[in-house]
Amino acid sequence: LVITLIDANDSPPTFDRNTYVAMVTEDALPNMEIIQVTATDADVGINADIRYTILSGDSEGVFTIDPITGILKPSGQPSLDFETVQSYTLILQGTDRGIPSLNSSTVVMVTIQDVNDERPIFTSNLYQEPVSESVSVGTSVLRVSAVDRDLSPSFRVVRYQFADPQAINDTFFLDPVEGDLLLVGFLDHEATSFYAFSVIATDGSSEDGGTARVEVTVLDANDNEPQFSDLSYESSVLENSPPGTPVLLVTVSDQDSDENAAIMLSILSNHTIPFSISNDGQINVSMAIDRESVESYMFTILAEDGGTPSLSSTSLVNITIIDENDNPPSFAQPSLSLQLSENAPVPSVITVVMATDPDEGPNAVLSYAISNVSTGATVFDVGSGSGALRLTGSLDYETDQEHIVTISVHDAGDPVMTATFQVNVGVEDFNDNPPLFAQDVLAYVLSETSLPPLVIDEVLASDADTGEN
Numbered sequence: 001l002v003i004t005l006i007d008a009n010d011s012p013p014t015f016d017r018n019t020y021v022a023m024v025t026e027d028a029l030p031n032m033e034i035i036q037v038t039a040t041d042a043d044v045g046i047n048a049d050i051r052y053t054i055l056s057g058d059s060e061g062v063f064t065i066d067p068i069t070g071i072l073k074p075s076g077q078p079s080l081d082f083e084t085v086q087s088y089t090l091i092l093q094g095t096d097r098g099i100p101s102l103n104s105s106t107v108v109m110v111t112i113q114d115v116n117d118e119r120p121i122f123t124s125n126l127y128q129e130p131v132s133e134s135v136s137v138g139t140s141v142l143r144v145s146a147v148d149r150d151l152s153p154s155f156r157v158v159r160y161q162f163a164d165p166q167a168i169n170d171t172f173f174l175d176p177v178e179g180d181l182l183l184v185g186f187l188d189h190e191a192t193s194f195y196a197f198s199v200i201a202t203d204g205s206s207e208d209g210g211t212a213r214v215e216v217t218v219l220d221a222n223d224n225e226p227q228f229s230d231l232s233y234e235s236s237v238l239e240n241s242p243p244g245t246p247v248l249l250v251t252v253s254d255q256d257s258d259e260n261a262a263i264m265l266s267i268l269s270n271h272t273i274p275f276s277i278s279n280d281g282q283i284n285v286s287m288a289i290d291r292e293s294v295e296s297y298m299f300t301i302l303a304e305d306g307g308t309p310s311l312s313s314t315s316l317v318n319i320t321i322i323d324e325n326d327n328p329p330s331f332a333q334p335s336l337s338l339q340l341s342e343n344a345p346v347p348s349v350i351t352v353v354m355a356t357d358p359d360e361g362p363n364a365v366l367s368y369a370i371s372n373v374s375t376g377a378t379v380f381d382v383g384s385g386s387g388a389l390r391l392t393g394s395l396d397y398e399t400d401q402e403h404i405v406t407i408s409v410h411d412a413g414d415p416v417m418t419a420t421f422q423v424n425v426g427v428e429d430f431n432d433n434p435p436l437f438a439q440d441v442l443a444y445v446l447s448e449t450s451l452p453p454l455v456i457d458e459v460l461a462s463d464a465d466t467g468e469n
Helices: none
Strands: 020-026 050-057 062-063 071-074 087-094 103-113 124-132 140-143 159-162 172-174 180-183 193-203 212-218 232-238 246-249 263-268 276-277 282-285 298-304 311-321 335-341 348-352 366-373 380-382 388-391 402-411 416-426
Touching: 020 062, 020 159, 050 062, 062 087, 124 140, 140 212, 193 276, 232 246, 246 276, 263 276, 366 380, 380 402
Parallel strands: 020 103, 124 212, 232 311, 335 416
Antiparallel strands: 050 087, 062 071, 087 103, 140 180, 159 193, 172 180, 193 212, 246 282, 263 298, 276 282, 298 311, 348 388, 366 402, 380 388, 402 416
16 A cells, blocks of 8 residues: 655745845946845745745845845846945745745845945036136135045045146146145236136046036236337427317227226326327317417326226327418518618618518518608619618609608418518718809990999809708
């Protein structure tokens, strides 16, 4: 008699350990074995066929377990992250396939090991800072800062560096430990007013570090004085030009910017200057100009910028006044009286008339001419350039005792201006006429009986001269 006993599922699976301990790095790849749990079942056949499952402790599904082999692996979805969860306590269950099935459980304690998988992250993607160009070398302009989410101290050591050291031209130094951006060169707003570059934060991993952009705006300091285009200027203007007439444009520049480059111009002089200057450098006539009073003006222009404190510079201006024919010739006196003997030698200079003209150049070139002689005589002449009045013919007292000679003078300006001068020439008698009888021959008949004294006749003679002559 053979009696065959049929197995009844009366034995639950039994794990070989009550607690398993495992370690895995947070960068473990999916399907990488973490640990294998093993359970046995005293039954046989299907009653001893065990299937493994994760009962609890993994709500996010970070792990997966092979139901047949009991090998625990990372699922990869989501991945392990030491910075989020550092350890897991999993309850694993082994269930046989008997009917009804029986099961038992065990504890698996999984410790996650940190790896340097977090790159440093800057607290800002963009760091901006304005700084005056006048700050001294060694000044800290700004500080960059990055954080590393790794929890292991060795993975959290951040170092800073420039992405392109050449981009800052030895102007800045980045403290690799503290992240301070230090000024190591002189700033010059006029040369470079803006710096932009990238910085990198690394933690020693082979992966690229985090990056951030740094922008430094160099603010203008009033370190440049206004500059004239020339050390001195020369110009000219016609006298009597009306106010507002443009004379000269001076050019001034300032390498600074904004109010530091706002230039104000003024005229410096101890005397009254008939000119004004605008802030754009235009010099204009501001009042009446008379060359005969002042032939030229020399003054200083002051250029001041709007900075604090203000910087300034000066330039010299010389303006020559061009003559206008606005003054007629003039004589020191309106007339001259003189006496000439009628036997004055011919030709001879009897006087020199002289006029003056305060103008200059052609406007002061004078020419003389006789414009009128009262007697109509032609015995006088005047040098056109010298003003010498000459006697060119004989005088005759017995004909004219006085001559009134009017001399005119004119300049060479445009329009021509004239003046006149009167010379009164009195003629003095000279004994140049003998006495004359009314008849050359007188005939008388006398009686022989006439006795003296006897008046025969009265003989009369005349003399054309005067006085004792």
